[in-house]
Amino acid sequence: MLEVELPTVVVLGQSLLSRLSEVSGFARNVPVELDVFSQLACFLETISIIVIELQKGRESSPLISGILEALSRDVEIASQLVQLAINKSRLQLAIQRSNLVKQLENVVHDLGRSLSLVPLSSVQNDENIKALINSASQQMQKAYFHTTEMQRGSLHSQEGNMLNKWDSGCDHGSQSDDSRHYEQRHIEPLYEAFVCPLTKQIMQDPVTLENGQTYERSSIERWFKECQDNGRKPVCPMTGQELRSTELNPSIALRNTIEEWTGRNEIAQIDLARSSLTLMSSDEDILCALKDIQHLCRKSRTNKYRVRNAGLIPMIVERLKTGVEQVRCRALETLCVLVEDDEDNKEAIAEADYIRTYVKCLSRELSQEREEAVSLLLELSKSQSLSEKIGSANGAILILVGMTSSKSENNVAVKNAEKTLENLEKCDKNVRQMAENGRLQALIKRLVEGNSHAFVSLGSYHFLTSKSLFYCPSCY
Numbered sequence: 001m002l003e004v005e006l007p008t009v010v011v012l013g014q015s016l017l018s019r020l021s022e023v024s025g026f027a028r029n030v031p032v033e034l035d036v037f038s039q040l041a042c043f044l045e046t047i048s049i050i051v052i053e054l055q056k057g058r059e060s061s062p063l064i065s066g067i068l069e070a071l072s073r074d075v076e077i078a079s080q081l082v083q084l085a086i087n088k089s090r091l092q093l094a095i096q097r098s099n100l101v102k103q104l105e106n107v108v109h110d111l112g113r114s115l116s117l118v119p120l121s122s123v124q125n126d127e128n129i130k131a132l133i134n135s136a137s138q139q140m141q142k143a144y145f146h147t148t149e150m151q152r153g154s155l156h157s158q159e160g161n162m163l164n165k166w167d168s169g170c171d172h173g174s175q176s177d178d179s180r181h182y183e184q185r186h187i188e189p190l191y192e193a194f195v196c197p198l199t200k201q202i203m204q205d206p207v208t209l210e211n212g213q214t215y216e217r218s219s220i221e222r223w224f225k226e227c228q229d230n231g232r233k234p235v236c237p238m239t240g241q242e243l244r245s246t247e248l249n250p251s252i253a254l255r256n257t258i259e260e261w262t263g264r265n266e267i268a269q270i271d272l273a274r275s276s277l278t279l280m281s282s283d284e285d286i287l288c289a290l291k292d293i294q295h296l297c298r299k300s301r302t303n304k305y306r307v308r309n310a311g312l313i314p315m316i317v318e319r320l321k322t323g324v325e326q327v328r329c330r331a332l333e334t335l336c337v338l339v340e341d342d343e344d345n346k347e348a349i350a351e352a353d354y355i356r357t358y359v360k361c362l363s364r365e366l367s368q369e370r371e372e373a374v375s376l377l378l379e380l381s382k383s384q385s386l387s388e389k390i391g392s393a394n395g396a397i398l399i400l401v402g403m404t405s406s407k408s409e410n411n412v413a414v415k416n417a418e419k420t421l422e423n424l425e426k427c428d429k430n431v432r433q434m435a436e437n438g439r440l441q442a443l444i445k446r447l448v449e450g451n452s453h454a455f456v457s458l459g460s461y462h463f464l465t466s467k468s469l470f471y472c473p474s475c476y
Helices: 008-028 036-056 062-087 090-116 127-141 157-169 177-183 217-229 252-276 283-299 301-309 312-321 325-339 343-349 352-363 367-381 384-391 396-404 411-424 428-436 441-448 452-458 461-467
Strands: 206-208 214-216
Touching: 008 036, 008 062, 036 062, 036 090, 036 127, 062 090, 090 127, 127 252, 206 217, 206 252, 214 217, 252 283, 252 301, 252 312, 283 301, 283 312, 283 325, 301 312, 301 325, 301 343, 312 325, 312 343, 312 352, 325 343, 325 352, 325 367, 343 367, 343 384, 352 367, 352 396, 367 384, 367 396, 367 411, 384 396, 384 411, 384 428, 396 411, 396 428, 411 428, 428 441
Parallel strands: none
Antiparallel strands: 206 214
C-alpha cells in the first residue's frame, strides 16, 4: 500500500503542537516563584490554537512553512530556558534571575514577531482567529516581565490567605460535582488558555487585566470585591502584581474560540452517545450515554435540537423495552429533560406508539419507574394539543386516577398524577373518561358553571342520572 505523504504545513504543525504542549506543561511546573513562566505557558497555549487553525488549510505554502519553522526555533529556545530554571538551585536562580527573565522576554517578543507575519488570508474567513492572531502577536511583542518574585509564596500574608481561602472555599461557579465531571470530558484536547485560573472551569466570559492575565469575569470581579472588603489594593490573584486599574477588557476572540470548541465537543459527544445506544452496547455504556445526553440538554437548548436532529429520540424510547429497570428509569428521566420547555421535542416524543410505551411503564409496580413515567406524562400534558392523545392511550387515565387515590404511592408520584389529570381536563373526551372511572370533579365543575354544551357533548347525563352517582341541586 502506498503511503500518503502529508503536506509540509501539516507535518511542521503537528511537530510544533507536540513541542508547545510539552514546553507549556514544563513551564507551569517550574518549582520557583517567578510568574513569568506561567505567562510564557499562556502564550504558548495561545500559539497552539493558532497553529491548529493554520493546519486546516493543509496547503504547502512556503510562507506558512517558514513561519512554523521560526516558531519552532523560538519554542526550542524557550524550552532550554525552562529546563535551566528546573535544573538550577534557588540560590543560582536568585543570582541569575534578571538575566533569565530578560531572555524569556526576548523569546516571547520573537514569537510575537513570527505570529505577526501570518497572512490573515491563511485562516480563510474566520474572523475570530484573525482577531486572536492580531491580539496575541501584539501582546507578545509588547510583553514586559517583572523581575520581582511575586508568586504565592512571596505574597503578603493577607493576600496569600485570601487566595488560599478562595481555593478551599469558593463554589467554583456553583457547579455540582456531577456537572464538573462532565465538563472535564472532552473529545478535542482542552487548552489551559480556556480555563480560569481561579475557578479551574472553562471560561464563558473571559476578561483580561492590564498585566495580560485572563479570568472569568464573575470570578475576578468577586476577587476585587474581596480585596476591597479586606482593605487592600487590587492585585492580580495569580501573580500578586498590584494593579493600577481594575478595568476588565473582554477577550472576544478567546470567548468565540471557546464557544466554537465547546460546540464541536458537544456535537462529538452526541455522536458518541448515539453509537452507545445500540442493541449491542452494554447496560453500563447505555446508562453513561443517557447521562451524557441529559447533561448536554440541561446545558443548552441547542443541544436538545441536536439530539432530536441526530435521531436519538427513537433510540431512547427503544431503551424502555429493555428488561433492565435501571435503564428504563434512566431513559424516562432523559426524555423528561428533552421535553422540558421544548414544544418540538414534545411533539416528537408524543407519537401514539410512544405514549403507549410510557403508559406501560406507568402500569408497572416499580415505584421509581412509575414516578419517572408520570413525570414524563406531566410534561407532555402541559401541551394542550397532546392532551387528547395522552387520554386516548388505553389505560392512561384509569391508571392515573388510581395513582391519585393510592396510599402506597410516594407523595411526588401522587402529586404529579394529580397535576397530569388536571392538565388532561382541557379535553372533553378525557373528562368523560375520568367520570367513568370515578373522578367526577371536572364534570361537576363544568355543570356547576352552567356549561350545558359540555354536558351534552360529554354524553354523560344519562350515565350519571341512571347510576345515581351524584345529585347536584344547582343543575336543576
